[in-house]
Amino acid sequence: MYEAVFHVGGEGPYERATAAGATRIELWCNDHCDLLYVAGDEEDLVLDHIREAVGIRRHISDGDDRLIVTSACLKQHGEEYIERYLAAHDCLSLPPLRYENGSKVVRVLALDAGDLTALYRDVASDHPVTVESKRELATPRADTPLLSTDALLPTLSPRQREVYRTAHERGYFELPRETTTAEIAAAVGVERRTAEHHLRRAEKKLADALVDSL
Structure with missing residues (x-):
């Protein structure tokens, strides 16, 4: 089993919203809508991008942090999503999907190293991609969940x-x-x-x- 973290460039609304490098978006997809966590110094600009792209149903804020429920799922508003690449190569994404510095940051899990390599090549044929990390995982046990330090x-x-x-x-x-x-x-x-x-x-x-x- 293998885990990798990819930074994938693109022209989607959340990539554009974070291109200045001052804001970070984390996304949990719920099919009919998305749950977003937004943190940074340009939240008003990011809200404009989100409102234009998918709409905002509800949001709450606490200082620099904002939690948003969107009106629709981002996947319904364009083809710049990672799931179709993952499905083609039997790979899984471990949420949340993160956006920062104009890229989406995807944590990927694959049972076979060849699937991970094929995924990288497929995505790289359409988008600029950099690999932040890659590691082989031992057989998971109940007391060693698939969590990175970022998740904790x-x-x-x-x-x-x-x-x-x-x-x-x-x-x-x-x-x-x-x-x-x-x-x-x-x-x-x-x-x-x-x-x-x-x-x-x-x-x-x-x-x-x-x-x-x-």
Whole structure:
């Protein structure tokens, strides 16, 4: 059994919405509609793309995060979807489907390495594709589910990830601290209060996820 993560370029509405690199969309397909999680700094622009492409039935927001139920399934509004490639090569996608930096990010499971290779070649004949990772999986057991660290960790917005990573790299979490929030803000090009907001949001999400797994 094999698992791979592909970044697939395209011209779909969600690829266009995330092309600036400041927003991330995660999609769970329900056939008649989609459930979307949107995080980032350009949510209004992304909402316009979603509303134009499939419509918005309901949505709720919490700071930088937004949960959306669409009016229709994205697959009903075009042919730029990955499922037809997966079906042709006996491969499966492990949700959610992710959109970031103008590409869809697909986590794929295949029982045979040849199927995975054929899938890559088929998709690459129509779209630009890069491989983020590939690994062989041992026979799954009940106590070792098919989960990556991405599936276990909370979803941070691109800006939250940038600020948190910068803080970690510069020693913000060391004892004693080796940097300040003002220096972190300058490094990522935002105001100090903005950096502190993103850092607090990231810390809370990570702490909540850790407590839930204890």
